[in-house]
Amino acid sequence: MSQQPAARAAVIKDVARLAGVSHQTVSRVLNDHPSVRDETRERVLLAVKQLNYRPNALARGLAGRRSRVIGVVSFDTILHGPAATLLGIERAARHAGYGISIVALERLDRSGVVDAVNRLAEQSVAGVVIIAPLLTAAAAAGSLPTGVPAVVVESDLAGDLPTVSVDQVAGARLAVEHLLGLGHQTVWHLSGPKDWLEARDRVDGWRAALEAAGRRVPPVLAGDWSPKSGYEAGRELAERGDVTAVFCANDQQALGMLRALHERGVRVPEDVSIVGFDDIPEAAYLSPPLTTVRQDFDEVGRRCLAALLELLGVDRPPGVPRHPRVPPSLVVRASSGPPPAS
Amino acid sequence: MSQQPAARAAVIKDVARLAGVSHQTVSRVLNDHPSVRDETRERVLLAVKQLNYRPNALARGLAGRRSRVIGVVSFDTILHGPAATLLGIERAARHAGYGISIVALERLDRSGVVDAVNRLAEQSVAGVVIIAPLLTAAAAAGSLPTGVPAVVVESDLAGDLPTVSVDQVAGARLAVEHLLGLGHQTVWHLSGPKDWLEARDRVDGWRAALEAAGRRVPPVLAGDWSPKSGYEAGRELAERGDVTAVFCANDQQALGMLRALHERGVRVPEDVSIVGFDDIPEAAYLSPPLTTVRQDFDEVGRRCLAALLELLGVDRPPGVPRHPRVPPSLVVRASSGPPPAS
DNA sequence: CCCATGAATGTGACCGATAACAATCGAGGC
DNA sequence: GCCTCGATTGTTATCGGTCACATTCATGGG
Structure with missing residues (x-):
């Protein structure tokens, strides 16, 4: 009868107790801090595995002031382009260990964009990608009030924000x-x-x-x-x-x-x-x-993420251009041919 | 010279100080708790406005153990159906005051789905919606390990989870x-x-x-x-x-x-x-x-959210069926007609 | 006139992690 | 042999909220 109703997920202290170390040491192992003895590290990792421990992203974000989530402001994702772009960003983010929060806009006016970014900022996203195919959105992105790192897609005139677009x-x-x-x-x-x-x-x-x-x-x-x-x-x-x-x-x-x-x-x-x-x-x-x-929307997604990570200071690959333009390619099929002889 | 570099966003204590109340009272106002005097409430709201205060969703989620974000496990959002479903869910969530975190799956196998849900659970989402159009995904959804409230879309055989689908x-x-x-x-x-x-x-x-x-x-x-x-x-x-x-x-x-x-x-x-x-x-x-x-993908999205909110105990509209089926409709155009006379 | 009651508000613990700083320990220099 | 220093590890504060409980105060019944 003493069975726990739903065995609350393990937290860092549980791991620390099981491994016989302090919670701080567990934290060090999780963030691969250099000065942890190998033997200790392994003991901790074992405990992590045994308890199926997964760190709480909320607590992490709160304490560390950096979350592993990036926000995306999207628009009209029924259209092929925006949908593919969104997917490309998600894919790139996932591979970089980031999650994605999205806000879809119904209309792409200034206050809508600002509002969406604010909603994402509330969630303490690490940064935002704004899919801003409209002039108004680009203008809005150029005047974001908050200090949120932002990258703008499909617009090269968003103030001084970095942008990524197809040429x-x-x-x-x-x-x-x-x-x-x-x-x-x-x-x-x-x-x-x-x-x-x-x-x-x-x-x-x-x-x-x-x-x-x-x-x-x-x-x-x-x-x-x-x-x-x-x-x-x-x-x-x-x-x-x-x-x-x-x-x-x-x-x-x-x-x-x-x-x-x-x-x-x-x-x-x-x-x-x-x-x-x-x-x-x-x-x-x-x-x-x-x-x-x-x-190539996947490439767009990858470059967005690269630009954003650079902005976050996580990565600093020196050669990243600030306004990269992804080259498109021509696919020749049957709808084009020589003009009629006339 | 004493200008702040970027005037750190206001937190609840700042509001409390400005309004001359305790932080707890501010919290009460924010969550419209009944027993706050009108005069006090207004004073707090004024301070909120003056400081442009926005509560930190991370802290809220951590302390209150409920976040206002729901996770969506999506698949193949290049296809019209899934893309439209995702948008419908986002729209419904936004109107209910929820944000959306998405994880896109490359392949729709069991471990993929479980893994995606776990990634969302790390972010302490309030619940998840699984767009699971494949048999394997439905099976996976039926055996989710964690105690995350989940609703499954486009599948009526996901164990005992509530589902929403088009008929x-x-x-x-x-x-x-x-x-x-x-x-x-x-x-x-x-x-x-x-x-x-x-x-x-x-x-x-x-x-x-x-x-x-x-x-x-x-x-x-x-x-x-x-x-x-x-x-x-x-x-x-x-x-x-x-x-x-x-x-x-x-x-x-x-x-x-x-x-x-x-x-x-x-x-x-x-x-x-x-x-x-x-x-x-x-x-x-x-x-x-x-x-x-x-x-009608918007309707699907709305029902997903209704089902999820019910699961969360937030709302309890008693009439919500557990496996609603949204009726489709026929659109007659020119590609169909009587058979050839033969 | 005293006390029970409920509305309004405040105090301190706590959520689960990271950050800053302190403590411990063994090795090398004098 | 004593002291300094760097590698390890632990302790405590902190992030920004909510929760549980204590406190204050005005009101009405006996």
């Missing part, structure tokens, strides 16, 4: 150069929403590539990332006879555009070539399979 | 009945991976609906959620002339199948009707727009 401009250039290389006279562009930085950068890269080649720059078609906006843009383009190549700012828009063109009897790539951006899992199985630009 | 069987039935209602003699099925519970349930629902209608049950085609497997199954089906309707276990597979059929000149829905599952954002813009079954 969107280079990605757009890859797409455009690919199409020009196939013989197209110019390339149209269906952009993402104006307030997204990635959308803006892709427009810039597209325009720069066209200008560098001395080509005419058509007007930008404005989309909102959704397949719907791609569909609508596709119907417009189908009306005109002079479009031979379109660079869509993401794969979902490209998908909608494919549908519109197909509906109107415009053949891809024979009549019009389409290039997307993201390389979502579906891209290879659209009709036709989509040529697109792939982003 | 996959009903969803599959909706799809099949829709197709039979259009006049098809029978419906083929491209399943998800065998070890996923959702895949298994959808197979069950499909078969049950066919049997209930007294129809022939064709062999199950085995997929793996990927567009690729849908594409391959589509090529096989195109070979046969006798297939008029296919229920795909998810939209990505349906997408691949659409591509294969299109490639072979099989028209959808004139020759073959296709129904998917999930209603991913792309579904409405495929060629043709996809008829599919929609799941």
Whole structure:
């Protein structure tokens, strides 16, 4: 009848008692402090194993003023990019021995970001990563009041905070150069929403590539990332006879555009070539399979963590650039080809 | 010269001093304990505001043995379903005043799940939600060693733990009945991976609906959620002339199948009707727009949280069922129609 | 008029770890 | 042989809250 109801998890004192040392010595072993005799260390580790002891992260954080958790402010994780970025960060954090706390934002305005960071700060996170694909969020990140170490993803203009982003401009250039290389006279562009930085950068890269080649720059078609906006843009383009190549700012828009063109009897790539951006899992199985630009989100996650750890002074690999840009790569499939002979 | 370097954040004692009360009274105000005089309460709240005081969640959790964070064990959050579920849980948690800590699993085996829960337990989470769409994960969840309150999502066989899931069987039935209602003699099925519970349930629902209608049950085609497997199954089906309707276990597979059929000149829905599952954002813009079954992931998230809060004894709404099943709904689009006249 | 009662508030222990400092011990220098 | 020094280990304070209990004070019943 004297059975404990749920044998309370062992704490550091239990380990100390079992190993016959002071709790402080146990703490030293756990944090591999140098001056512990080998024999003592082993005795402690044995006790740890026997009791299945796991240090309490809360107590650790409170006493040591550093927690092994990093906060992530995320946005619209239904979209492929943000979801993949979040996963990349989680993966990198886990490998570095950190946990992840997330706060998702419904709207990406200034007070929302600040508020989210505050909520994370309450939890004494070691630092935060802000996935801030919008201009407003980047601005907010630039003016964080608290002294929380922060890294901003997908934005290179967050005040003096370190940032990590995919080189969107280079990605757009890859797409455009690919199409020009196939013989197209110019390339149209269906952009993402104006307030997204990635959308803006892709427009810039597209325009720069066209200008560098001395080509005419058509007007930008404005989309909102959704397949719907791609569909609508596709119907417009189908009306005109002079479009031979379109660079869509993401794969979902490209998908909608494919549908519109197909509906109107415009053949891809024979009549019009389409290039997307993201390389979502579906891209290879659209009709036709989509040529697109792939982003390495795992690499983004790794670099975020590297930047954050440097900020925390944990690691100090001297060569880490403050605003690294991860290079994207072009994946050529069947949706792009030479222009019609005409 | 006496300026503080970064004016350390205010703690409860600072508030107490400023308000001229004891720290315990401040604590009472913060946790709205009844017996505090109004005048005192206001004085404290004023001090809180003046100092911009925010209670330290670590200390709170340590002392009070309850943290306002719940852990989520997630898997494959690149897929639409898990990503949406995660977001739903985060949203519900945020509204209930809880934060979210996540651990993503690479593989969904027993030790992985147990390990993830342990990592969360170290952080003293109030409870965990396990997104366990695989049989192995459900089994692991059923044998969690620690005394951590847990709710399991997308699995109804996790020992005696409360679970929340979408009624996959009903969803599959909706799809099949829709197709039979259009006049098809029978419906083929491209399943998800065998070890996923959702895949298994959808197979069950499909078969049950066919049997209930007294129809022939064709062999199950085995997929793996990927567009690729849908594409391959589509090529096989195109070979046969006798297939008029296919229920795909998810939209990505349906997408691949659409591509294969299109490639072979099989028209959808004139020759073959296709129904998917999930209603991913792309579904409405495929060629043709996809008829599919929609799941309400926000509702799943809400119910998860309700179940967890009940487990925590925080709330006790008596009517909460232990294994609620969220009903899915059919979204009819252009990929399904009457069978060919033949 | 005294005492029981309950509301309002304060005091000190405690949660489980780390940090700072003290104590102990054996070895090498004079 | 005594003292200093570094390696080990222990003791106590501390992190920032909550909990359990003590205390104070005004009120109402006998």
